[in-house]
Amino acid sequence: MIVQPVLVVAAALFSLGIYGILVRRNAVMVLLSIELILNSVNINFIMFDTMLADSLMQGQIFTIFIITIAAAEVGIGLAIVLMLFRNRQTANINEFDLMKW
Amino acid sequence: MVKTNINLFAEGEVVYTDGGALAEFAWLLVVLPFIAALVITFVGKNLPLKGAEIALGTIGIIFSYSLALMYLHITKGVANEFFINVGSIGQFDIEFGWVVDGLSIMMYFVVGLVALLVFIYATNYMEGEIRYTFFFTSLTLFAGSMLVLVSSPTLIQILIGWELVGVCSYLLIGHYWEVKDNSSAAMKAFITNKIADVGLMIGIIILALNTGTLRISEVLYQATHDYPAIKNIAFAAGVLLFIGAMGKSAQFPLHVWLPDAMAGPTPVSALMHAATMVTAGVYLLARMFPFYQGIANDALDIVMLFGVITLLTAGLIAIVQDDLKKVLAYSTVSQLGYMVAAIGSGAYTAALFHLWTHAFFKALLFLGAGSVIHAVHSNSMLEMGGLRKVMPKTFSTFIIGTIALAGLPPFAGFFSKDEILASFNHEGETTFFYIAVLGAFITAFYMTRAVCLTFLGEYRGHGHPHESDSMMTTPLVVLAVFAAASGWVNIPGVYTGFTKWVTTRKTPIIEYHPESFDLFALGLGLTAGLLGISLGYYLYQLQGSAETGDDKIKIEPIWKVLENKYYIDDFYFKFIIDPIKINIAKAVDAFNTNVIDRFVNGFGQLASFMGAVVYNSIDQNGIDKVLNMSSSGTDSFGGKVKLLQTGRTQQYLMLFLGGVVTISLLILFII
Numbered sequence: 001m002i003v004q005p006v007l008v009v010a011a012a013l014f015s016l017g018i019y020g021i022l023v024r025r026n027a028v029m030v031l032l033s034i035e036l037i038l039n040s041v042n043i044n045f046i047m048f049d050t051m052l053a054d055s056l057m058q059g060q061i062f063t064i065f066i067i068t069i070a071a072a073e074v075g076i077g078l079a080i081v082l083m084l085f086r087n088r089q090t091a092n093i094n095e096f097d098l099m100k101w
Numbered sequence: 102m103v104k105t106n107i108n109l110f111a112e113g114e115v116v117y118t119d120g121g122a123l124a125e126f127a128w129l130l131v132v133l134p135f136i137a138a139l140v141i142t143f144v145g146k147n148l149p150l151k152g153a154e155i156a157l158g159t160i161g162i163i164f165s166y167s168l169a170l171m172y173l174h175i176t177k178g179v180a181n182e183f184f185i186n187v188g189s190i191g192q193f194d195i196e197f198g199w200v201v202d203g204l205s206i207m208m209y210f211v212v213g214l215v216a217l218l219v220f221i222y223a224t225n226y227m228e229g230e231i232r233y234t235f236f237f238t239s240l241t242l243f244a245g246s247m248l249v250l251v252s253s254p255t256l257i258q259i260l261i262g263w264e265l266v267g268v269c270s271y272l273l274i275g276h277y278w279e280v281k282d283n284s285s286a287a288m289k290a291f292i293t294n295k296i297a298d299v300g301l302m303i304g305i306i307i308l309a310l311n312t313g314t315l316r317i318s319e320v321l322y323q324a325t326h327d328y329p330a331i332k333n334i335a336f337a338a339g340v341l342l343f344i345g346a347m348g349k350s351a352q353f354p355l356h357v358w359l360p361d362a363m364a365g366p367t368p369v370s371a372l373m374h375a376a377t378m379v380t381a382g383v384y385l386l387a388r389m390f391p392f393y394q395g396i397a398n399d400a401l402d403i404v405m406l407f408g409v410i411t412l413l414t415a416g417l418i419a420i421v422q423d424d425l426k427k428v429l430a431y432s433t434v435s436q437l438g439y440m441v442a443a444i445g446s447g448a449y450t451a452a453l454f455h456l457w458t459h460a461f462f463k464a465l466l467f468l469g470a471g472s473v474i475h476a477v478h479s480n481s482m483l484e485m486g487g488l489r490k491v492m493p494k495t496f497s498t499f500i501i502g503t504i505a506l507a508g509l510p511p512f513a514g515f516f517s518k519d520e521i522l523a524s525f526n527h528e529g530e531t532t533f534f535y536i537a538v539l540g541a542f543i544t545a546f547y548m549t550r551a552v553c554l555t556f557l558g559e560y561r562g563h564g565h566p567h568e569s570d571s572m573m574t575t576p577l578v579v580l581a582v583f584a585a586a587s588g589w590v591n592i593p594g595v596y597t598g599f600t601k602w603v604t605t606r607k608t609p610i611i612e613y614h615p616e617s618f619d620l621f622a623l624g625l626g627l628t629a630g631l632l633g634i635s636l637g638y639y640l641y642q643l644q645g646s647a648e649t650g651d652d653k654i655k656i657e658p659i660w661k662v663l664e665n666k667y668y669i670d671d672f673y674f675k676f677i678i679d680p681i682k683i684n685i686a687k688a689v690d691a692f693n694t695n696v697i698d699r700f701v702n703g704f705g706q707l708a709s710f711m712g713a714v715v716y717n718s719i720d721q722n723g724i725d726k727v728l729n730m731s732s733s734g735t736d737s738f739g740g741k742v743k744l745l746q747t748g749r750t751q752q753y754l755m756l757f758l759g760g761v762v763t764i765s766l767l768i769l770f771i772i
Contacts (some may be wrong), residue, residue, distance in 0.1 A: 018758065022758070093750060096750070097749055098134075098748060100746060
């Protein structure tokens with residue numbers, strides 16, 4: 001079992017995701033970046049599950065949970081973005097500062 | 102003066118019971134009127150009869166209760182007293198309570214009956230008058246105060262009842278206070294009484310200090326058993342108590358308030374003159390009678406002297422009065438003189454007997470006068486006359502009252518006045534006896550004059566008088582029955598129940614009581630009464646005064662003195678009131694403005710200055726500054742910190758990430 005390359009791929013995906021969240025101006029792209037982070041976590045789970053040969057396969061079950069939650073999260077997130085876009089005619093995340101003091 | 106007393110009821114021979122439950126609950130008599138007054142005050146105005154029904158109901162209960170007590174007393178004899186301790190001042194226990202004995206029961210009955218009839222009468226008489234509900238509140242309180250007084254087993258409760266009666270009379274005399282004269286009359290009554298009250302108060306204090314008790318029965322016990330401490334002050338205490346009685350019972354020279362008290366509505370006059378106020382003084386003297394007779398005999402001489410002076414002087418003034426109510430008022434003063442003089446001569450029963458009969462016929466006369474005044478809308482007899490035809494009921498009852506007052510048999514006044522005369526004769530007070538006979542003559546004369554001017558002859562007023570409502574004439578009829586028959590309870594030699602009633606007390610009464618009629622006194626008294634009536638009838642009816650309303654027998658200088666009431670009022674004004682007003686009041690006023698006010702103002706200014714200092718230095722510069730600084734500090738800090746709250750999600754995340762990285766590094770390298 002080759003561990004290191006897989007961890008590197010996961011870490012790269014995670015970093016890409018963080019970068020995307022912090023840098024992208026488009027809200028849809030931010031949501032996409034969140035997906036990247038979640039998937040990097042999924043890869044880690046699968047990898048350690050295989051490596052440790054867990055008889056209960058907890059890593060794989062967790063992965064399925066995360067995919068489900070991610071789907072729900074994207075649904076809500078896109079709905080929010082859609083409503084914001086309708087109201088403001090923009091998807092620029094910097095203009096969504098309603099929670100400002 | 103040597104008293105020759107026949108000891109009828111030697112100590113231990115008085116037969117009485119404790120009265121049982123009926124006596125135990127006699128406190129209801131005292132408490133009910135006060136509760137009723139409260140209720141009338143709060144809900145009276147909203148009731149269909151505007152509160153009169155509560156007053157009537159209460160007084161009805163009181164009368165029924167007194168009737169039951171009277172029955173019990175006549176059949177069995179009751180003498181008992183109850184005490185409630187409410188605390189103590191120094192060595193003195195302050196106790197309230199109620200007495201149920203012959204004297205008190207007689208007073209309960211008189212107050213209950215007269216008050217009930219007056220209340221019934223007043224519901225009609227006062228109809229539509231201003232402050233109707235308040236009038237009934239005060240009237241109920243008035244009756245209640247008198248019950249406090251006559252039920253009192255302690256000196257302190259007597260004083261309280263005494264003052265309550267004074268206050269209520271003030272309220273009622275000044276019922277129409279919008280007119281200055283009426284409020285002045287109320288004030289005159291109050292102040293005159295107050296002056297006398299000082300005497301009573303000092304008398305009570307002296308008695309209490311020298312006997313160590315406030316219970317009347319114990320004071321009387323000490324007085325009748327020759328305790329040295331009370332013996333020394335007996336004369337002073339006796340005179341001081343009498344000064345108190347002089348005020349309430351309107352004895353010369355403190356009688357000036359009573360005629361002026363006619364300013365009140367007529368039912369008030371009737372109640373006041375018959376039952377609830379002027380009898381208080383006589384009651385006090387009667388209650389303290391064993392004390393007077395035992396050790397304060399010298400004070401009794403003074404009592405008698407003033408009584409006789411009063412009965413003569415007041416009777417003479419009554420002759421010249423044109424105001425019907427004032428004639429009756431001076432008549433009351435004169436009759437009170439009889440009672441007080443009787444007490445002074447040692448005739449306890451005679452005095453109370455006259456109080457008893459007088460209550461009924463004087464209430465009758467006042468209510469009759471009220472009925473007349475109601476019809477002709479004037480107090481002056483010059484505007485009356487000829488009312489016999491239009492007011493037959495009022496006329497016939499008034500005649501009964503007049504005859505009873507003039508003292509013709511078989512009406513009530515005859516028996517009581519005769520007993521007083523007989524007692525004077527028995528005591529050998531020849532001068533006073535003849536003055537009292539003269540008083541009887543004068544009484545008959547002025548009452549005949551009043552009847553002639555009011556009811557006989559031709560009508561001289563304006564408008565069309567008519568007979569009063571049955572609500573007003575029914576009490577008249579009831580009272581007329583009593584005026585006629587109330588004397589039959591004490592006929593010497595025939596039936597002397599009244600004597601037994603009023604002498605059944607815890608402290609036995611030792612007094613002379615005639616076994617049969619004193620024919621000399623009876624003959625003279627009767628002759629005097631008949632002469633007075635004849636002369637009055639001759640001068641005012643046959644000579645035609647009743648037609649025109651003027652006096653035929655004016656003897657200028659004497660009439661002038663009488664019309665000015667012996668200048669007593671002027672004397673008071675000139676030598677007492679005005680000096681006080683001009684000198685003392687002014688001096689006090691000056692003292693007040695220059696010393697007391699300045700002192701008070703100085704304090705005020707000082708306090709204000711100190712307040713300003715405290716405000717400026719401590720409050721403004723100290724406390725407020727600290728508070729302001731803390732709040733402004735919070736404000737400015739918040740103003741700076743809030744800038745972090747940009748609303749930009751990515752910025753937050755950046756900070757969050759920075760935090761995570763920092764903490765991770767810390768964990769990695771430090772721990």
